[in-house]
Each structure stands twice: as structure tokens, then as C-alpha cells.
Amino acid sequence: MKKIAIVLIVALLAGALSAFALAEADKPFAGTELIVFNWGDYINPEVLTMFEEQTGMRVTYLTFTQNEDMMAKLEAGAGVYDVVFPSEYIVERLIKEDQLEELNLDNIPNLANVVESLRDPSYDPGNIYSVPYMWGTLGILYNTDMVDEPITSWRALFDERYKGSIFMMNSMRDTIGLGLKTLGYSMNTRDPQELREACDLLVQQKQDGLVSGNFVDETKDKMVAGEAALAVIYSGDALYAMEKNDKLAYVIPDEGSNIWVDSMCIPKGSEHKEAAEYFINFMCDPEIARMNMEYIYYSSPIRQVVEGLSEEELASTAMNPTDEMIARCEFFHDTSDVKELYESIWMEIRMAR
Numbered sequence: 001m002k003k004i005a006i007v008l009i010v011a012l013l014a015g016a017l018s019a020f021a022l023a024e025a026d027k028p029f030a031g032t033e034l035i036v037f038n039w040g041d042y043i044n045p046e047v048l049t050m051f052e053e054q055t056g057m058r059v060t061y062l063t064f065t066q067n068e069d070m071m072a073k074l075e076a077g078a079g080v081y082d083v084v085f086p087s088e089y090i091v092e093r094l095i096k097e098d099q100l101e102e103l104n105l106d107n108i109p110n111l112a113n114v115v116e117s118l119r120d121p122s123y124d125p126g127n128i129y130s131v132p133y134m135w136g137t138l139g140i141l142y143n144t145d146m147v148d149e150p151i152t153s154w155r156a157l158f159d160e161r162y163k164g165s166i167f168m169m170n171s172m173r174d175t176i177g178l179g180l181k182t183l184g185y186s187m188n189t190r191d192p193q194e195l196r197e198a199c200d201l202l203v204q205q206k207q208d209g210l211v212s213g214n215f216v217d218e219t220k221d222k223m224v225a226g227e228a229a230l231a232v233i234y235s236g237d238a239l240y241a242m243e244k245n246d247k248l249a250y251v252i253p254d255e256g257s258n259i260w261v262d263s264m265c266i267p268k269g270s271e272h273k274e275a276a277e278y279f280i281n282f283m284c285d286p287e288i289a290r291m292n293m294e295y296i297y298y299s300s301p302i303r304q305v306v307e308g309l310s311e312e313e314l315a316s317t318a319m320n321p322t323d324e325m326i327a328r329c330e331f332f333h334d335t336s337d338v339k340e341l342y343e344s345i346w347m348e349i350r351m352a353r
Helices: 002-025 045-055 067-076 088-096 109-113 154-158 172-182 192-207 219-224 235-244 273-283 286-296 303-307 323-327 336-351
Strands: 033-039 058-064 131-143 166-169 211-215 230-234 248-251 259-264
Touching (some): 033 067, 045 286, 058 067, 131 219, 154 192, 166 172, 166 219, 172 230, 172 336, 211 219, 259 273
Parallel strands (some): 033 058, 166 211
Antiparallel strands (some): 131 230
16 A cells, blocks of 8 residues: 555656746746836836746836836946837937847747738838837827917917916927927938027927926826826827826827827847747737736727727727828938937926026
8 A cells, every 4th residue: 555655656746846847947037136227107007917927037117207217327338128119210310329239030920910011110120139019109188277278289388378277298209209299390300400499499398488397207107197288298108197187188289290100120149049039929919918908098909809899999089099100200311410409408408497
């Protein structure tokens, strides 16, 4: 009986070890620490937990608030990060500067889930270096109880009626870009005269006391609390705020705006390239993409998620802008060839009193 018991125990142990071996085989990157550098409030924490449980990897999650801050840290710590989430014009710049790894798309089969319009983009033909994560627009969030009429133009941000009740954005490209659009120019201009006119407009806005503050992440909660009449904001933050305060409305101004795409990329020198590709593929799973969209309120590029949008979501300008609205918008492109000009203008705007 003892011998039989020993044989059974050995068999059970062998079976358990075999099952454990199979489980470990399903987790080829178990024990890997993946360093992810993303925007603040830009991923569902439950998704990270699911990823760690399913893969055995450990995610160290770091955040930034502006593309330019991300660029500076990336340049200062090459090889530190495994996945970063830059916007389209920064992807373009990183490609030019040879700071990104080419993706092995065989490891990212879920790229096939991305809607056709966001694949093979002009800033990264063939998705050689980037995979779309989220997209949206830049616009104005306004409190319908605090304005005299529906807002339709960037000009509202320069209207004396809203003195001291306007939140601008603490972002160089967005702020200068909307100034350019207000004047009828491209957000990607390199023309010094056009940039000077936009600078003068935005400096005068501050000198006239129209601006109450410059924020990014804080804007949505401040608008929910009714602290200003108008705010420059990203579409997802607008959706979040409108859900919490039914007096708020979002508009893509008639002059046009920026349509942006934040993508997932692997910085040059990452020590965990295949694991990073596994993470990117995981983020493009329809279930995971839907979880992220519902948590952060931005528009998903994943086809199955788009096809599953509710009637309310489809009717939302912030979630689902019309083709006509999109036609008025433009992608930001890399302007690093005039970087010093943009930075000097931004400094002048920031220092204006």
C-alpha cells in the first residue's frame, strides 16, 4: 500500500510539474520588468493587472504630461524605457532621429484590428515604428450657463466677455497651433510672420486678463466644478467632464483643429523588445482596447470597438467626430527644423503678463 501511495504521489507531482511547465511555456517573458512611459490617466489600471497576471511580467508604469517632456526624458535616458506613447509629430521626429526600434509586426498580429484609416499613416508609412493606441481632437469645452451663445470659433477664447474665465492649455504645439488656426493658418506653419502673428494674439490674450490659468490634466475637473466658462481641452477629457456636468458642451471650432493619434513605440536600445511587442499586441486586443476606452474616454482605433459603439457614443462629437469635422482638422507634423523659433515664441507667451 505504501508503494502504491508513493507511486500515486510521484504521479501527481509529475502531473503538477508538467502542468506548471506548460503554464510557464505560456508565459515566455515571465519575470521580465517592462518599463512603460505613458501620459497620465491614460490606461485602465485593471488592464495592467491583467497583463501582469497573464504574462508573469512586471510593469513599471511612469507618466508624463507633455510630448516635449517625454522627448527630453527619452533623450536623457536612452534605453531606459521599453514602450512609449508619443503623438504623431513626435513619432515622426523620433523616426528622423533614429530613436525607435523597427517593430517585428509578426509579433503584433492584432495590428490587423486597427481601422484602415489609421493604418499606414503619413508620419510612419507601413507602421514600421508605431501602432495606434488612441486618437482624438483638440477643441473647446464650455459651460452653457456661462456663455451667451453656443461656441463655434476659436475667437471665443479672445472675447472680452469671458475675461478671467478661460483655461488655456499648457502645451506648446496645441496653444500655438490654435492661435494659428484662429488666424486662418496651418498648425504646421514654418512661416516666421505667421508665427509672429499667432504669438502676438496669444500674448495679447494674457495681457488683457482673459486667461485664468494654463493646465492639461487638471482642466477637466476644474470645468466640472464650474471654475471657468471656456477651456482648451482634448476630446477625451471633454467626454469625462460632460459625463459629470451636463452643463458642459464640446466643440471642434469652425476654423479647424488638430486631430491627433497617440501611438505605442519601442525606444532604441530597449532590452526587452519582444516583450514590448507582446505588450503592444495585448493593448490592441478588442476586449482590452474597449476597457481602456471606457476608462479614459478617448477614441479607440480598434475596429471591433468602433463597431460596438452605442448610439449615444456614435452621436458624440467628442467620441465620434463627423467626416466634415475631421476634414477641417490636420495632423501635427514634426517642426524640429524650426524648433528654436517655436520654443522662443512659446517662452514669450508663457512669460506674458
